[in-house]
Amino acid sequence: MNSSLMQNFIKVAGFIGSQRHLVAVRDGFISIMPLIIIGSLAILINNFPPLGGFSFVGWMDGIFGEGNWQAVGGSIWNGTFAILGLLVAFSIAYNLAKSYGVDSLSAALISAGSYIMLVPWTEDGGLTVAWLGAQGLFVGIIISIITTELFRLLVQSKLTISMPEGVPEGVIKSFRALIPATIILLLIGLFQAIISVFIELSVFEIIFQVIQQPLQGIGNTLPAAIVIAFLNHILWFFGLHGTNIIGSVIEPLYLPLIEENLEMFKNGVPATEVPNLVTKPFLDSFVFMGGSGTTIALLIAIFIVLRHEQKHPYNEVAKVGAPASLFNINEPVIFGLPIVLNPIMLIPFILVPVTLTVMSYVALASGIVPRTVAIVPWTTPPILSGYLVTGGSWRGIALQIVNLAVAIAIYIPFVTAGARALKQNKEA
Known part of the structure; x- marks a missing residue:
């Protein structure tokens, strides 16, 4: 146990356990876990199996009409699992910015906005729902880390708008984040334009096919x-x-x-x-x-x-x-x-x-x-x-x-x- 191999193993494990970005990813998932559990239980209730001769689904159908009551669980799904990638983009950025001591809410909002900018649009002008959910998790992780690091660097470089004394704290934070947010969103927009012109695939499709799908297959x-x-x-x-x-x-x-x-x-x-x-x-x-x-x-x-x-x-x-x-x-x-x-x-x-x-x-x-x-x-x-x-x-x-x-x-x-x-x- 005192061998150099074990000591090095403990050092590496300790580093991983305290590494800022990995901790932010972990805490980001922990933050949204209540929503994940609620969404999961809603679908379980909607499809609860019969117990003996009693069917909960049939009983509820008899009271509220066939399938009508399941709309509640469906709506809960839409607000939880259906937007899992977006939630992760927000929560990880929030926790990472908090660890740096910069405006965590602004960083989280910029991350969520950047994520939406990269989501492919449908022909009728809507967002592709598939990429808002679990299929977009890796993009959510990557975009939250990149945008938060950019936000931190820009804020710490003093490339911000200062407000006079007496202005409410919320207003000060908003104006301080204005220039960094503008630069970050411009960069994300340019990146999206370049990808769509030269590769003709969305970032979500590239990340999913190259990284997420193979890793999930192994997992x-x-x-x-x-x-x-x-x-x-x-x-x-x-x-x-x-x-x-x-x-x-x-x-x-x-x-x-x-x-x-x-x-x-x-x-x-x-x-x-x-x-x-x-x-x-x-x-x-x-x-x-x-x-x-x-x-x-x-x-x-x-x-x-x-x-x-x-x-x-x-x-x-x-x-x-x-x-x-x-x-x-x-x-x-x-x-x-x-x-x-x-x-x-x-x-x-x-x-x-x-x-x-x-x-x-x-x-x-x-x-x-x-x-x-x-x-x-x-x-x-x-x-x-x-x-x-x-x-x-x-x-x-x-x-x-x-x-x-x-x-x-x-x-x-x-x-x-x-x-x-x-x-x-x-x-x-």
């Missing part, structure tokens, strides 16, 4: 899912917040995939037939139950192994951490047991999520379990999350139960070894 594979599960947990083992560090990388890859599943599910395609297997809900609901490392299974293993030793330190930590773990909050366990830098727990802490990733992928790929068609809050407890993300299927619950059983079985011998080692150390 929607079992090897990619295994790598993500491994990296997340090796970072946690060294005390680094693995979820936050890799979040800025996986969010742009996996949000478009779940958005595609949601779009098809909204249009009546069964959850077993949507195309994408590996999505963020796939990882959150079937791999990271109880938090990274599926630590809810670790707590159950502790309660089983040490059921006759209530005063054992492992049991004490498990009792404290169990309530939070039900809602996928596991820092008390990771740092209290501890798992961080604990060689006994290294193997199961990495082996469990990798194993569950493989099992879950096979279950979804074979059609035994429906694929994910909804995003739920990351604090949603296991069992409920498995039911919701699979479109209301009991098979999602069954997969979570099987995964938990396997995880508990893997953790038990290591809990036994850890408890024995702790006891021997105390006696020595």
